[in-house]
Amino acid sequence: MTTTERGTDTTAISAEALERGFDSSRLSGVLSATERPPRPSGLSSSITFGWRAVLKIKHVPEQLFDVTLFPIMMTLMFTYLFGGALAGSTTEYLQYFLPGILVASIAMITMYTGVAVNTDIAKGVFDRFRTLPMWRPAPMVGYLLGDLFRYVIASVVIVVMGLILGYRPAGGVVGVLAGVLVLLVFCFAFSWVWTMFGLLLRSEKSVMGVSMMVLMPLTFLSSVYVDPSTMPGWLQAFVKVNPVTHVADAVRATMSGVWDGSALLWVAVWTVALTVVFGTWTMRLYNRT
Amino acid sequence: MTAPPAIQAEGLIKVFGSNRAVDGVDLTVGSGTVYGLLGPNGAGKTTVVKMLATLLRPDGGEAQVFGRDVRREADHVRELISLTGQYASVDEDLTGTENLVLLGRLLGAGKRAARNRSAQLLEAFGLTEAADRQVKQYSGGMRRRIDIAASILSTPKLLFLDEPTTGLDPRSRNQVWEIVRAVVAQGTTVLLTTQYLDEADQLASRIAVIDHGTVIAEGTKGELKASVGLGTVHVRLRDADRRAEAAEVLERVLGSEVTLDADPVAVTARIGERDTGGPGAVVEGTPVTELAAEQAALALTELARAGIVVDTFSLGQPSLDEVFLALTDHPASDRSVDAEATEQGAAA
Ligand SMILES: Nc1ncnc2c1ncn2[C@@H]1O[C@H](COP(=O)(O)OP(=O)(O)O)[C@@H](O)[C@H]1O
Numbered sequence A: 001m002t003t004t005e006r007g008t009d010t011t012a013i014s015a016e017a018l019e020r021g022f023d024s025s026r027l028s029g030v031l032s033a034t035e036r037p038p039r040p041s042g043l044s045s046s047i048t049f050g051w052r053a054v055l056k057i058k059h060v061p062e063q064l065f066d067v068t069l070f071p072i073m074m075t076l077m078f079t080y081l082f083g084g085a086l087a088g089s090t091t092e093y094l095q096y097f098l099p100g101i102l103v104a105s106i107a108m109i110t111m112y113t114g115v116a117v118n119t120d121i122a123k124g125v126f127d128r129f130r131t132l133p134m135w136r137p138a139p140m141v142g143y144l145l146g147d148l149f150r151y152v153i154a155s156v157v158i159v160v161m162g163l164i165l166g167y168r169p170a171g172g173v174v175g176v177l178a179g180v181l182v183l184l185v186f187c188f189a190f191s192w193v194w195t196m197f198g199l200l201l202r203s204e205k206s207v208m209g210v211s212m213m214v215l216m217p218l219t220f221l222s223s224v225y226v227d228p229s230t231m232p233g234w235l236q237a238f239v240k241v242n243p244v245t246h247v248a249d250a251v252r253a254t255m256s257g258v259w260d261g262s263a264l265l266w267v268a269v270w271t272v273a274l275t276v277v278f279g280t281w282t283m284r285l286y287n288r289t
Numbered sequence B: 001m002t003a004p005p006a007i008q009a010e011g012l013i014k015v016f017g018s019n020r021a022v023d024g025v026d027l028t029v030g031s032g033t034v035y036g037l038l039g040p041n042g043a044g045k046t047t048v049v050k051m052l053a054t055l056l057r058p059d060g061g062e063a064q065v066f067g068r069d070v071r072r073e074a075d076h077v078r079e080l081i082s083l084t085g086q087y088a089s090v091d092e093d094l095t096g097t098e099n100l101v102l103l104g105r106l107l108g109a110g111k112r113a114a115r116n117r118s119a120q121l122l123e124a125f126g127l128t129e130a131a132d133r134q135v136k137q138y139s140g141g142m143r144r145r146i147d148i149a150a151s152i153l154s155t156p157k158l159l160f161l162d163e164p165t166t167g168l169d170p171r172s173r174n175q176v177w178e179i180v181r182a183v184v185a186q187g188t189t190v191l192l193t194t195q196y197l198d199e200a201d202q203l204a205s206r207i208a209v210i211d212h213g214t215v216i217a218e219g220t221k222g223e224l225k226a227s228v229g230l231g232t233v234h235v236r237l238r239d240a241d242r243r244a245e246a247a248e249v250l251e252r253v254l255g256s257e258v259t260l261d262a263d264p265v266a267v268t269a270r271i272g273e274r275d276t277g278g279p280g281a282v283v284e285g286t287p288v289t290e291l292a293a294e295q296a297a298l299a300l301t302e303l304a305r306a307g308i309v310v311d312t313f314s315l316g317q318p319s320l321d322e323v324f325l326a327l328t329d330h331p332a333s334d335r336s337v338d339a340e341a342t343e344q345g346a347a348a
């Protein structure tokens, strides 16, 4: 019975499968006695949505380019571009710069959250999600959880790159892990900005545009690339209140085994403020219509 | 105290900009029944469904689902309903299994229970072979089946089906109908929207005809059929001279007006309701097609008896257009087409 067709299209379902398809006599058995189980907790629903995001990565692995190739490019480019000029040698520059580029790269990657929300929300399946009796923010928190997975990958890529290029963190393994953790906590909060824009703006393009307009000044006008003390006063004023500076300072200190209480406190303040303001705003937009 | 109806809506309104998409819709849907919302593209069917399913806030009016207000008690309403939207209502990037497990988990099932339930439903819906393929690779019929399977992971009290068979081939359409019947047999109430009179007739017990955001007719199937008729008989005769005679025969048998077409040998006659089982009576529960076929057969027999030779014969079901003609004296208009035409007019 097997046909020996060549070049069978693997994406099409075989006619045989279709024929075997469907028999209504089997239906009634599965329909009865399926009362709804008790409603899951908000955390459980959020994790389920996070799992959905990871499944999507599994089906479309190309989307990992932005968390692998992009950070590699950033690290190489800036190490060799600025290294010699700014610090005399690339290895020396790397000790200052690597935690910064880690923060900048991951802050840049957070903007894909907005793009994902924007394209996903228009699909029919979202109507279904919104008719489920569950904790309302779960789909949004799910995006952020899925994205944390991406940030971890990017962090590993950058730290490994740095080690290869000659980065030697004084904080050791513990310091590096703690530094990455601080960054992830901040990015989780920061991503609410993008869920908000993802829901607010009409098209994927405008989400990208706004994201770049926000991210470019935030990442460049910070302590990531150069020591702020070399900058003119008016610029220092901005750099000093820029959250990316605080995060970069906190991560840099933590990775070198130093406790920078003030930077860490600032990160904590930003984390809470961003979550409260943009989390609330996101949910207002989500519940609107 | 009697139990509240599955849906009770009064004066529902939704306005998009200057477009009154839904303009004062009243609906009462009894528990355990299938209710058909029949109307052309752009009539406002999806908007009504979205308001009842807590996805859109009504701009005016009230609606309750099993006595729970869709605005103030939205969360409670969501525990009672499932929605199979007009367009892909599962995640096309995920596989059939992944979709059902995901939704099962979101409804509160444990990992194991969700997996078992998913496998069981995929089997019953004839999708086991496709369980591990991404839904975007499914055929139209399979897609619709997984859409519906996703809605009955746990039995909802009220199921919304928004145009479940639009664009499906007849076979897949029949499968969807069988599924709907099986779901209703378990006691679930169904609100079904459709553009096909035939579909509403097959599945629904009551039907509301909706156009430009308002209900223009509402009643049992029988009431609706009585006002619309069963379809049309079209005959072409061998001999043009006998046309007048044939028209007379048809008029007598079918009891409805007869049109003499431009074609000199053709006669078209509407099949009315009144000759089935007594004057004005409607045989409840008998599909339109069967009643129409019965009467058409009778008409043919009578023509033969009169010695009039028929060359070709066809039996047409009443189209949505005819329903609208009968109810409103204007054909069903597709609003989106209207809009396009206006735009083109403006551009020209
Ligand atoms: N989100 C929306 N924004 C603006 N107009 C809309 C929106 N949804 C529907 N409409 C308009 O409302 C009318 C009714 O649409 P809809 O409820 O989808 O009709 P149906 O489901 O019967 O085809 C149409 O004119 C449509 O263009």
Ligand SMILES: [Mg+2]
Residues within 6 Å of the ligand: B042, B045, B046, B047, B086, B162, B163
């Ligand atoms: Mg619609």
